Amino acid sequence: MSEALGRVVATERRPNTPHEFHFWTAIDSPVGIGTIVRVDGAHPIDGRIPHIYGIVVEGFSYTDLQSPMHDVMGHDGSPTAAGFAATERAEIRLYTAAVLRQIPEEPLQPVPMGQVFLADEADVQVALRMDGYLREGANTGIPVGVYRAGGTDAVIYLDADFLLGPEAAHLNITGVSGLATKTSAVEWLLASLFKHFPDDKGSIAAVCFNVKGPDLCYLDQPGKIEESDEVLYEKLGVEPKPFESVRYFAPYNAKGLALNTFRNNEALLDNVTPLTWGLREVLQFAEVLLNKDDVDAKADALIDFITQNVVDKEFPSDGTLSKNHRVQSFADLDAWFKDVLQGMERKDGESWRTHHVATIRKVRNRLSNISTRCAGLVTDSGHVSDLPFGSFEDRTVYVVDVANLEEDAQDLIFARIVSKLREHLERRDLGVKHLVVFVDELNKYAPGDGPDTYVRKMLLDIAERGRYLGLVLFGAQQFRSQVHRRVVGNSGTGLFGRMDPDELSTPGYAVLSPATRTKLATLEKGQLMIRHPHFTQPIFVRFPRPSVMQGREGSERYPQASEVSLEAAILRALRPLDSTITLPWVQDITALYTEEEVIRARNATLLARPDNVKAYFMSQFRRALPAQAAPRPMAGSIKSAPENDPYGF
């Protein structure tokens, strides 16, 4: 048994309670804020010696000095003289610990006097009730980090049932920006989750929305880790290597030539899939892009009419419309609108099928506007390239890069993808049983105040119902206090990196002791405070640096491609599919066609990913090839002049 490092003390003015106790230690003991200790009671209760586990939440130090003035007097007012005193004053290190667990758990009594020991790894498991889910038969522990104190290195596990459901779910990460805490922690945790998620619980994948910077853009590239990280990886049972299966999705830029992502370097384009949607995909989420002023009851009714009766339907001509319409793209829709409005003008009518002309003009304006506002994502042509809903693969990360997009486009992407994920999970046909959705900047997407946006409603829905579907939200933000209470409140697990002192002064952190708050404000990189349903108090852990390339390094090694010509953009897009494609070949093929036609051909090829890329790409132009010049009529043969008729008559 290890040597005692302290003794429990209690006075009338500062008594121990069932949830808190005090102890003193030697001056040089390794105890600090966050250290887990074990108290061995002296007297048995019901024949059992009680063991109490606690975590240090506050520390005090003082001497027998009654007044600072006495010290001044004692050293004649000279601070330097204090160092010459033959004896140092008696000094105490007094700590307050919050009880993590008492054994036996009943009767729950105030913590008895006794010796205090540093908790070893087995103690930590008991103290945090991890023994319940690390035992044979349960085995749902997901390593999240290493608790380290006084020579004790103990792996801290989260319970998968409480991280991904069904018991509780969701994870929320808070921390100041720029200290590689939030993104790094998620990258590490996903690696651990993919490694340790029990096979009997089914498959798991993750969809990460990269909302800013390039941090999530190199998850498949190896990163630099230090020796100390390797030790942590070994302890935590995870191999220090990048994710084996990562797929990236990003819309095109407004011109449609290059993908609008930090990861558009040619060397990395092989697993970046364009994200493009047409009218059908967008219309059902029109609410995301249209504000409440736009979508009044009348406009809403017209949009419903269009969705149900116009899009993807044969819409016959009537007294107003001049021809039959089949609307499959924004271009088709605009033509339909134009026809309706012209028809109304012809008839000098104010309404068509109960829809007033002003409403029709307004809805036309707003809907047509979408393809402009979300250019690169929404195509006029109706061309669709999407996430592989229905065929998600186990242990795969799907990164959707929306970092460079306008807010509208980000909202649309977020709303549609999450809705589709939820639909598929409800139908159990997504391809995986559990899906983690990582969203950073919850301050922005699910604010505690401000308008009730579609995106916030969706996040609330995930937070409240997601765990029953296997849809788990890993959310991150700088200011937890500014995120909607129901989003953070429904997060079973909370991770806290270094915190801003202003944020720590908000009421949500009042439950933490001043010392714990101070520690949170000064955490180093790679340190986290964890709250988890099994832990009755927050625990501090270290986690290894993710073994993937960090954003800064990635953007230096794989610089973003600059603006290129149409031909170069086509070459860059197709070459990952066929390395024999050359720029002259692309120039030859595309020379006669418009930019729009070329881009359409490229999109179709990328979507189809055919075996013969060249042939498929060329085939996209066949219909558009200009009519062959009519063969020149054969000139009649000239009669040969008779030999004896020199004039040919």
Add this chain to the structure above:
Amino acid sequence: MLVSNSSPDAASRAALRSLMEQLPGMSAVEGGGYLEPVASNDPPVLRSAQIAEGSTLRAIRIPTLSRPASSEFEAFLDGSQKVQVVGHRYGMPIVFGTASAVVRVRVNRRMITWGHQPPRVERRIFVPLRYLPELADWRASSLGVEGAQWQIIDTSTADRNGDYPSQHPAVLIERAIRAVDVERETLEDLLAEAWCARGDGSLYIDGGISRNARVASSTCAVGVIKSHRTLYVEGDALRIVLGLEKGERSSVFRVSPRSRSSVMSWYLRLRDAKGRDAMWGLVRVEIAECKYQLERADEISRWVLAETTPLSLPDGRWDKMAYGVRDCEEFLRAIS
């Protein structure tokens, strides 16, 4: 020496409960505080002493006294006593007394308890058995309560003249106090002897060293006396001693009390007494007779002066008390 005035400790309360169980007729004294030691019946006196440094007593500035003043004291020794009337039976006082002593060693500028001799704590229950005949079988027995052993002491035994004390409760209480006082001195001497026998270095003893011959002759022991009921100077010498300035000592003189060992001694002013009474910061140092007593007096004076920081406040005797002695007292307060 510490005289505690705090409330009864846990051991005393446990012993009292046990005592009341065994003595149904006993009346407990509620809220009885600890008793002060009995003041000596002798009046304060001036007594001449043999000058050992020069022919007349004079004030000597301690040479090379400058910062940083270092001290070579390895340890400090002090004792403590607590006496409390806890009850009475038919008016006869029942007194609890605790005597204790400790040596605290300085390691890396911090005080810890000497490992070779544990702190001594002796607990006594003083009962006038002569006047409580029904308790006659308690004689030479002890009461064990919760790990603490309380020895029963008869306060009504005959003195060396064969006279029994009066039944006056104050007389019986005074006997108990004196007995505890003696017990404390005994414990202090035991520890001092043990220290000197090992010869581990210089020991700062709170009080004189002449009581015990082995201690009085050891070069390890340095006694520092804070009270001056007897001043070993007369006439001009008295003016010189009372006029000592901070950092000055008197000439060394020899103290040879009756029934005690002869030791070398001198007065030393630890703090500036301007605006204070004449005894402010004045201590008397005792050491064993030695060959180079003058150099030794200067050296030890420097050590004692170095022990004036940190201050021993809030103790009222902080002007004369070394911090190491206060540490001993606090330690004894905690354990006894």
